[in-house]
Amino acid sequence: MPPFRFLPVEWCDALPSTNTALIERVRRDLNTPSGVVLAARAQTAGRGRQQRRWNTAPGRNLTFSFLWNTPVPPDTAPALALAIATGVARMLEAEGLAPTIKWPNDVQVSGRKIAGILCESAGGAALVAGIGLNVNMDAAEAAEIDQPATSLALETGRSFVLEHVLTSLLQHLGPAIDAWAAHGFPGFREGYLRFAPNAGSVLRVRDGEAYVEGVLAGFNDHGALRLRLPGGEIRECYSGDVQM
Secondary structure, three states: OOOOOOOOOEEEOOEOOHHHHHHHHHHHOOOOOOOOEEEEOOEOOOEOHHHOEOOEOOOOOEEEEEEEOOOOOOOOHHHHHHHHHHHHHHHHHHOOOOEEEEOOOEEEEOOEEEEEEEEEEEEOOEEEEEEEEOOOOOHHHHHOOOOOEOOHHHHHOOOOOHHHHHHHHHHHHHHHHHHHHHHOHHHOHHHHHOOOOOOOOEEEEEEOOEEEEEEEEEEOOOOOEEEEOOOOOEEEEOOOEEEO
């Protein structure tokens, strides 16, 4: 399979949701090429995992989506979000930060969320991946979010040009996506584990109203979290929110 290539970025001043806009485009035009990137300087009705809001004022944070429409094995598709999280973490590391990945695909710095990923089907083999990265968000804006949050500006003391951040991020995403497309989660497992919780950590996973707690025993070949329960049973979690 040839290397994945992002097409030139299409910037919009404002969109309700880059994911929604790109999915609607794909459904109108089934020939929309893989690699289309749609970015918004402001997002007014963004969605994160479990329908959390991910909005941003003009010029503050980075919100964009891209299209992958090359078929992959069905059991490979869910790991795309983990590959993207790995690419985001590598970009932040290049900026001098020490990111971690909160399984499955939230990226944190110092225990505070700096980026999130939402992958959705656009029909058939088409997948749309949306990424939100806090870039120029200040402390007052972070305090309004319903969970601990941070940004590139807060962590480095510098302001950033969104276009430059996106260019750098896409350069780091490409290799992670290629590894995912070729081999699924095993293709980038080592890179993901550099930023993920260490084996042996005690985790609590919430999925809806249900909770399960155990010791992290690693990840399976699809990127699912493996928990060793108090009785020794291994439980594989494919979705949920992790608490440590």
